[in-house]
Amino acid sequence: MLAIIVPAHNEEQFLANCIKSLLAASTHIGLGGEQVEILIVMDDCTDDSLTVGKRHDVMIHVCKNRNVGKTRAEGAELMLQRGARWLAFTDADTVVPCSWLADQIRFNVDAVCGVVEVTDWSEHSDEVRMRYDAHYRPVDGHRHIHGANLGISAAAYKKAGGFKALPAHEDVHLVEDLERSGAVILWTATNRVTTSARKNCRCREGFGDFLKSLADPLFIG
Template sequence: MDALTVVIPARNEVLALPACLEALHASFQLAGPHADVILRAIVVLDSCTDGSDTVVRAATQAWHQAGRAALESITVMAGGVGLARAIGNARALALHAGAGHEPDTLWLASTDADTIVPGHWISTHLSAARAGEDALVGTVEPDATLPLHDRALWLERHHLVEDHPHVHGANLGVRASAYLAVGGYRALTLHEDADLVGRLRAAPGVRVRATDAHRVVTSSRLEARASGGFATYLKNLTRGVS
């Protein structure tokens, strides 16, 4: 594996991005056993009007000074998470090809701007890639602001174990060659992650591993960036809506 790029779509995430990027940077720094891998993160700023770009610019400078991993941003008017993720991955693929590398040596990881990754997150992705996996499907849990009763309901419905059935764009990774072979992310406003993983699982010879080994923590906010997404699910859960 020559390179790993994390793509983070963001739409008006000025409050969440600092913690997201700090955790991601820490995870990059802890990827010591993989010192030969080129590490990069791309924030796709989709229709932002709140100063999210300022946060990313400041973080980009800090990452540059620290070394080990690069950070950049793209400003787009995608209007949806599927297209935003696709644009970020296209940028990663172009950089990789421009350096003379083949797609099967690039790992495309994804998380969300309101998500905190653990310290071993990057190392887990790289280890999976080097073990021959073509996709790594991780788990998420709501942050501590979700009331205990609602957290209990969440845990009843989500099996945070190996070979779990869930798919979250906030914790997903795929080998670039497999990503390209199935057509990449589609320009969907919802469930672009499940759509991609479904095609990967249906493709002959593609190895997809579902694991709880690198669980991330995602915002428990109830105001959705996209109706029908994670925040909508949590709101319905707190209201007793199935």
């Protein structure tokens, strides 16, 4: 079984579009009909995220971690217990392409680090966008790490020790552990997702905070 795991904290605005894209990706012809299970880990949601999730054919797990690393790890453990051979991670404010999961499997490696793109820059100045474009390199062989676009085999995940209970950069630490464990990692630009550039981001020190830092006149890329 292939598993898709999505942490969500107060994501009623974006969650439906995220789930719809995951459902489409889960039935891609390139998967050969292999079973796919989608798990939304609702982390201390006080909005209507749970209601949104229940409208769709996905699994839901509720927790109160307020810690993205612990929440990703909890979701991963639940899916490993259900027999997942591959763990695909994204975020609730992200939309994946139809071939997203099929491509991860097709690469036949231990882990896949994909890239993200932003289509709506309305909350940011032109200068922020220009600085982002100058800093971010969506090319094969990149070294960007995003919890919003990460796939790992169950064996490699367990060998590396899984996500640590960190409030930020849990994805970076896991990839570093994967490298130390000898995992074969593909850094690809062909596997990309579209994510939010909102200023009211959910995870401190994550992608949203990085975008806000680009507005600082003292920013050094």
